[in-house]
Amino acid sequence: MMKVAKGKKIVVFLDYDGTLSPIVDDPNSAFMSDEMRAAVREVAKCFPTAIISGRSREKVKEFVQLSNVYYAGSHGMDIMAPPRPAVVMDKKGTEVLFQPAKSFLPAIQKILTELEEETAKIKGAMVEDNRFCVSVHFRHVKDEDYQILEEKVRSVLENYAGFHLCWGKKVMEIRPTIEWDKGHAVEYFLETLGLSNSDVLPVYIGEDRTDEDAFKVIQRRGQGYPIIVTSIPKDTKASYSLIDPSEVLTFLLRLARWRKSSSSSRSLNQIWGVVN
Ligand SMILES: O=P(O)(O)OC[C@H]1O[C@H](O[C@H]2O[C@H](CO)[C@@H](O)[C@H](O)[C@H]2O)[C@H](O)[C@@H](O)[C@@H]1O
Numbered sequence: 001m002m003k004v005a006k007g008k009k010i011v012v013f014l015d016y017d018g019t020l021s022p023i024v025d026d027p028n029s030a031f032m033s034d035e036m037r038a039a040v041r042e043v044a045k046c047f048p049t050a051i052i053s054g055r056s057r058e059k060v061k062e063f064v065q066l067s068n069v070y071y072a073g074s075h076g077m078d079i080m081a082p083p084r085p086a087v088v089m090d091k092k093g094t095e096v097l098f099q100p101a102k103s104f105l106p107a108i109q110k111i112l113t114e115l116e117e118e119t120a121k122i123k124g125a126m127v128e129d130n131r132f133c134v135s136v137h138f139r140h141v142k143d144e145d146y147q148i149l150e151e152k153v154r155s156v157l158e159n160y161a162g163f164h165l166c167w168g169k170k171v172m173e174i175r176p177t178i179e180w181d182k183g184h185a186v187e188y189f190l191e192t193l194g195l196s197n198s199d200v201l202p203v204y205i206g207e208d209r210t211d212e213d214a215f216k217v218i219q220r221r222g223q224g225y226p227i228i229v230t231s232i233p234k235d236t237k238a239s240y241s242l243i244d245p246s247e248v249l250t251f252l253l254r255l256a257r258w259r260k261s262s263s264s265s266r267s268l269n270q271i272w273g274v275v276n
Contacts, residue, residue: 002258002262004201005201006262007199008199008223009195010047010201010202010203010255011048011050011193011195011202012044012048012049012050012255013051013052013186013189013202013204013205013206013214014040014049014050014052014204014206015051015052015053015182015206015211016051016053016054016055016063016064017053017055017169017208018207018208018245019207019245019248020036020040020051020064020245021033021036021063021245022245023169025139027128027135030063031063032063032064033249035249036245036248036249037064037065039249039252040064040066040069041068042252042253043255043256044066044068045068045256046255046256047255047259048189048193048195049069049070050069050071050072050185050189051064051069051070051071051072052072052076052182052186052206052214053071053072054075054130054135054168054173054208054210055073055074055128055130056073056074056078057073057074057080057131060073070082070095070189072182072185072189073130073131073132074130074132075132075133075175075181075182075185076180076181076182076184076185077100077101077133077180078099078131078132079097079098079099079188079189080095080096080097081096081098082095082096082192082193083095083096099132100178100180101176101178101180104178105132107160107163108133108163108174108176110160111160111174112127112129112134114156115127115134115136115152115153115174118152118155118156119136119149119152119153122141122148122149123141123142123145124138124139124141124142124145125137125138125140125145125149126140130173133173133174133175133176134173135168135172135173135174136153136172136173136174137170137171138171138172139170139171149172150172153165153172157174162176162177163175163176163177164177166209166210167209168209169208181210181213182206182210182211182214183214184213185214186202186204186214186217186218187217190202200223200224201223201224201225202221202223202224202225203224203225203227204218204224204225204227205227205229205242206227206228206229207228211228212237212238215228216237219237226238226239227239227240227241227242227251228240228241229242229243229244229245229247230243231243
């Protein structure tokens with residue numbers, strides 16, 4: 001990777017749950033370690049870095065607590081990015097919001113309330129507000145109650161055209177049916193960051209089904225590194241794998257270290273004419 005990356009611009013995309021934080025029983029306690037935070041901070045000092053999560057953008061930002069990364073929540077449906085080069089900048093010339101599913105918001109809020117009411121009696125079920133999508137967690141639901149839960153979720157959804165159901169890790173997700181996913185979010189960031197040309201190598205690290213859309217985009221571009229986090233063999237569009245968040249940590253630290261050492265040797269070359 002280092003050989004190929006010489007002279008190219010790297011841009012880093014990271015998923016949150018299962019990538020930067022381990023999968024834990026309680027979604028509200030999926031904290032990121034200070035070590036991981038420091039590693040992401042270092043990487044973001046070296047390369048443009050964005051975190052693309054299924055969570056709400058606010059929630060993932062609260063977990064990550066870094067100001068030098070870009071954030072996208074709701075599987076890429078809620079992006080805070082630099083203004084598109086072609087679009088008029090906002091007054092401060094700072095980041096602008098891109099929310100392609102905004103018109104779905106009133107319906108999503110109704111769905112959220114109905115799901116909370118409908119699932120309240122199912123022990124262990126938990127509804128999470130991810131702003132442009134809703135998660136119904138069933139990690140703590142007894143196997144014999146799962147079918148009832150799924151039926152209840154489907155019965156709520158029946159009244160809302162334009163939404164569909166997907167599955168993640170012990171979670172059902174209700175999402176607006178629009179042609180927008182984590183892959184589109186990657187393309188959006190590349191464009192707004194002015195990094196959609198051919199000398200750019202996107203690195204995307206993720207572990208969930210929804211990250212496959214981003215892997216596909218990188219494969220289609222023919223350049224870059226789609227990396228899946230998994231400890232078992234999986235059918236995936238990723239070309240590389242890391243076993244768990246602790247390997248992600250090591251990878252990120254090495255990536256930042258490599259950039260620092262390669263730029264310091266570059267300046268030595270420039271100053272002293274040193275040949276590696
Ligand atoms: O795109 P991601 O950042 O990977 O978010 C996907 C979902 O992650 C969270 O749920 C998963 O992680 C929880 C904490 O480790 C775990 O308890 C749960 O079983 C997993 O499904 C998050 O809570 C969901 O809303 C996200 O959609």
